[in-house]
């Protein structure tokens with residue numbers, strides 16, 4: 082254990098000394114009006130593998146500010162990819178959008194610990210071959226720098242989880258701790274940024290397993306993920322979410338489940354961001370075959386039932402439908418051009434929307 | 437854009453009016469959840485579209501409600517662990533709360549609507565238990581079609597000889613409300 086700790090410390094020092102941090106491939110379009118860093122809001126992240134780029138898309142016209150987050154969990158590919166499509170194609174014409182495509186970049190920088198998908202997946206775009214990054218759900222242990230606790234305990238409450246590795250899960254650590262471990266500091270920095278930028282509403286894009294039934298080792302039929310196709314809303318944001326999913330079902334034929342934050346389950350973005358900053362919070366889940374533990378082989382891009390274009394198209398549609406519903410209930414909203422709808426993504430394919 | 441969205445919903449709904457209500461329901465309406473899923477709130481979003489005169493609280497208690505003020509009681513069924521956890525109650529307490537309200541409603545001559553608005557995602561053991569417990573008091577069922585693929589609601593409706601209206605999409609509930617409330 083001691084040896085392991087020493088190795089971890091040496092690794093951290095070596096990484097810091099070399100300054101070799103993970104840098105994602107992002108190719109901004111005309112809509113991006115500025116690029117910043119999360120460390121601009123919380124300096125201790127600077128020069129670490131927890132710092133992550135932020136893309137500003139400001140219309141210059143007064144209106145609400147929306148924050149779009151991908152990569153909270155590095156293997157949830159539709160979220161990071163939808164964020165890239167947004168940055169590379171959309172122009173905001175009213176209000177402002179801030180995009181953080183790789184929220185926990187440390188998790189993105191290592192391969193999925195379940196180990197079946199490639200870390201870098203090559204796709205063909207209009208600029209030639211390009212790699213999408215398929216990372217891990219949690220912070221790289223080397224970046225965390227301290228061993229995981231036996232039991233995870235949420236810093237601001239008595240809430241605990243049996244699995245100590247959840248200490249490295251960004252989406253358990255909100256609202257974060259300024260002098261805490263690196264994952265807690267990351268959550269803290271995101272909250273600081275949301276406060277400083279006066280974000281009115283936000284979406285944290287995720288993926289879950291698929292809803293497919295399967296047969297377990299004992300021959301029993303088990304139901305698939307109940308999280309797939311869910312929009313989780315802070316209680317104060319539930320009505321906006323209800324209108325959004327009704328529109329998606331009526332016009333794009335995808336039925337989603339509405340869920341409300343469980344007030345007793347602490348540390349999640351959709352609950353804590355609203356409570357800490359006032360920003361109305363949403364979290365989306367699309368079905369990723371790569372997250373079904375029972376699948377022996379899978380293709381996270383071209384699965385026949387859950388292809389990436391379906392999942393990214395749905396994330397993009399959720400964004401637009403949230404904008405529409407926000408206007409209906411709050412009076413004004415963010416207006417954009419160049420945001421592909423679900424149907425456009427399904428018809429045209431996903432990769433024509435990557436630069 | 438706001439008008440556009442509303443217009444979409446209106447246009448959409450005309451396409452689905454394809455049945456006649458077998459009973460007529462009257463306003464004012466009182467709405468609660470049975471199981472604390474967000475379905476009850478979704479019901480109110482649709483109810484606003486047809487300007488239904490309703491009052492809603494997902495946690496109404498029989499002792500706090502004057503049922504004589506209402507003509508129809510809508511119970512939106514959906515058991516949610518998250519929702520029950522948030523309210524700090526278990527499923528038995530929840531069933532007893534709604535059952536007490538339904539009995540009070542019956543005593544005051546209200547018609548009782550049992551509604552599944554969230555489809556197959558609210559067809560678990562707990563949701564089904566709520567429905568079967570309340571079934572003897574039902575005047576009518578409003579059910580999203582994919583919740584009835586095994587005929588669960590059809591059987592209940594036929595056994596009790598009460599009508600059932602189904603809709604394919606959540607927004608389709610609007611037509612059902614329009615028909616039954618004569619909107």
Ligand SMILES: [Zn+2]
Pocket residue numbers: 153154157287288
């Ligand atoms: Zn996730």
